[in-house]
Amino acid sequence: MERASARALESPSSPQRIGRRQGLKARDVRYARQVRFAGIGEDGQTRLMTGHAAIVGVGALGCVIANHLARAGVGKLTLVDRDIVDRSNLQRQMLYDEADAESETPKAITAASRLTAINSGIEVIPRVTDLNAFNVETMLASTDIVLDGTDNFSARYLLNEFSVKSGIPWIYGGAVGASGMTMTIVPGTTPCLRCLFPEPPGGGTLDTCETTGVLSPIVDTIGSAQAMEAIKLLSGRSETLHGSLLQIDLWRQQWHSLGVAGARRVDCPVCAERRFDILDGEAGFETATASLCGRNTVQVLPPRPLSLDLRSLESRLGHAGQTELTPYSLRLRLPSGIAFLLFPDGRALVMGTEDDQTARRIYAEFLGE
Numbered sequence: 001m002e003r004a005s006a007r008a009l010e011s012p013s014s015p016q017r018i019g020r021r022q023g024l025k026a027r028d029v030r031y032a033r034q035v036r037f038a039g040i041g042e043d044g045q046t047r048l049m050t051g052h053a054a055i056v057g058v059g060a061l062g063c064v065i066a067n068h069l070a071r072a073g074v075g076k077l078t079l080v081d082r083d084i085v086d087r088s089n090l091q092r093q094m095l096y097d098e099a100d101a102e103s104e105t106p107k108a109i110t111a112a113s114r115l116t117a118i119n120s121g122i123e124v125i126p127r128v129t130d131l132n133a134f135n136v137e138t139m140l141a142s143t144d145i146v147l148d149g150t151d152n153f154s155a156r157y158l159l160n161e162f163s164v165k166s167g168i169p170w171i172y173g174g175a176v177g178a179s180g181m182t183m184t185i186v187p188g189t190t191p192c193l194r195c196l197f198p199e200p201p202g203g204g205t206l207d208t209c210e211t212t213g214v215l216s217p218i219v220d221t222i223g224s225a226q227a228m229e230a231i232k233l234l235s236g237r238s239e240t241l242h243g244s245l246l247q248i249d250l251w252r253q254q255w256h257s258l259g260v261a262g263a264r265r266v267d268c269p270v271c272a273e274r275r276f277d278i279l280d281g282e283a284g285f286e287t288a289t290a291s292l293c294g295r296n297t298v299q300v301l302p303p304r305p306l307s308l309d310l311r312s313l314e315s316r317l318g319h320a321g322q323t324e325l326t327p328y329s330l331r332l333r334l335p336s337g338i339a340f341l342l343f344p345d346g347r348a349l350v351m352g353t354e355d356d357q358t359a360r361r362i363y364a365e366f367l368g369e
C-alpha cells in the first residue's frame with residue numbers, strides 16, 4: 001500500500017489532490033467505516049497505509065493482531081515466527097486451519113498468504129526465524145512499531161531493549177488461562193517493560209499456556225487491545241494511548257487498568273541507564289536450546305547463523321530416515337519417531353521430545369557441533 005499510495009502521489013497535475021482522490025477510490029469501500037470514525041479520518045487512514053508494523057510471534061496473539069492490522073490497511077507487515085502450524089494451535093490461532101497443521105507449514109508463511117488473500121493491497125513480509133540478539137536489529141530496524149506475539153519473557157526483554165535503543169515503540173501482550181495483560185511502551189515517554197518487571201514475573205513458577213492452558217477469547221481481547229494501540233500510534237493519535245498496564249480476566253470478569261505514568265524507574269538498567277545487556281552481551285558461543293511451549297518440541301540454535309544448502313544435506317542425511325524438502329525447510333523423520341526440521345540458517349526444531357539434551361545430541365549427530 002505504501003507503493004500504491006506513492007504511485008498515486010506521483011500522478012501528474014495537482015498530485016496531492018488527484019493522489020488523494022485516486023487513493024480514496026482504491027480504498028473507499030474497504031476502509032469507509034474506518035475513515036468515517038472521527039479519530040482516524042482520511043489523514044489517519046493515509047498514515048496507516050504508509051505504516052510498517054512488525055509482529056513478532058504469529059501464534060495466538062499474533063494472528064489476532066495481524067488480522068486486524070491487515071484489514072485496517074497498515075501498508076507493510078513483517079511477520080516473524082520460528083514455528084510451524086500444529087494441530088494444538090487450531091483452538092486459538094485464527095489464521096490457520098487443519099490443512100496448514102497437516103502440512104506443517106511455517107506459521108509466518110501461512111499467515112502471510114492468508115493476510116494477502118484478505119488484503120492484496122498491503123505488503124506482507126514473512127520471516128521464518130528465531131528473533132535473537134544477532135538478527136533483531138536488521139529484522140526490525142525499518143519498522144514504525146513492534147507488536148509482541150511471543151510467549152516468553154526472554155523474547156520480550158530482547159524486544160524491550162531493541163525498542164528503547166532504537167526509539168521504536170512496542171506493545172507488550174501476554175495471555176494465559178483466561179487472563180492477560182498488555183502495555184504500550186513508547187521510549188522516552190512511558191516506562192519500559194523492565195521498569196515494571198525488573199525480573200521475569202513469577203520466576204520458575206510462572207504459568208504458561210502449557211501448564212495452565214489458554215482460552216481463545218482472552219487471546220482475542222488482548223490481541224485486539226494491542227492492535228487498537230497500534231492503530232492509534234500508526235494513524236498519528238498517540239495522545240489517545242491507554243497509558244496503563246491493562247489486566248483482564250474474562251473468566252472472573254475483572255478488568256484493571258493500572259496507570260503507569262509515574263512508574264518509570266530512575267535505576268532501570270534499560271531505559272534509565274541505557275544498558276542493553278541482552279542486545280550487546282549475548283555472546284552465543286554455544287548451541288542454545290529452547291523448549292517450545294506446549295509443543296513437545298525443542299528448538300536448537302547453532303552458535304552463529306549458518307547458510308546451509310538443504311538440498312545437498314538431504315542426500316547426505318537420507319540414510320538416517322525419511323526426508324522431505326520444502327522451500328523453507330528440510331524434514332528428517334527418524335525411526336525413533338522423532339522428527340528433525342532444519343532451516344537454512346541452521347536452526348532446527350526437534351519434534352517429539354522435550355528434553356534439551358536429546359535435542360542437542362540429535363542436532364550434533366546430524367550437523368556436527
Ligand SMILES: [Zn+2]
Binds near residue numbers: 265
Ligand atoms: Zn525502564
